[in-house]
Amino acid sequence: MSQDPHNVTDLLLRWNAGDSQAVAELMPLINEELLKIARSYFRREPKDHTLQPTAVVNECYLRLIDRNRVSFKDRSHFFAFAARTMRRILVDHARARKAAKRGQGAAALTLSAAEQLQGNEDPDLLALEEALQILATLDERQSHIVELRFFGGLSIRETAEVLGLAVATVNRDWASARAWLQVQLEKA
Secondary structure (H helix, E strand, C coil): CCCCHHHHHHHHHHHHCCCHHHHHHHHHHHHHHHHHHHHHHHCCCCCCCCCCHHHHHHHHHHHHHCCCCCCCCCHHHHHHHHHHHHHHHHHHHHHHHHHHHCCCCCECCCHHHHHHCCCCCCECHHHHHHHHHHHHHHCHHHHHHHHHHHHCCCCHHHHHHHHCCCHHHHHHHHHHHHHHHHHHHHHC
């Protein structure tokens, strides 16, 4: 991650304290990282997807600044929140598309298949969203790891950095979460 983590954290703390100028200074620093996360996700999306990474980042930005109160502890907390916000944007979009199709049925999604998508399938993000909500109640850390890895496109090392965990812990939790989600998605 290219930006100075201390500068980002300082700006987040200023934003928490109500300094609106901090938001203006923060966004240029994190824009590339947010675009990287969005682009990584879109590598798995169909080529004719109606959203673009920039649109997801812009919507994420609007949702972030529209919050009455912010309380980000540090950049790790912020990027976890941003990844979750992007996931919600994409899930909302998938729900709208599914409603528009009126039950034409999207292809079933398995987590291993989702990682392999080359843009020629329309995965059922809604099934994944439901499974992630259940996982979050069982193991919140594993849910965050899946969000950052799958939706955020972060590597194991980057995920460990964002969450402040050891790489071995992220590897173990990622493997466990994938196995659990695979079972849940197969049931769906």
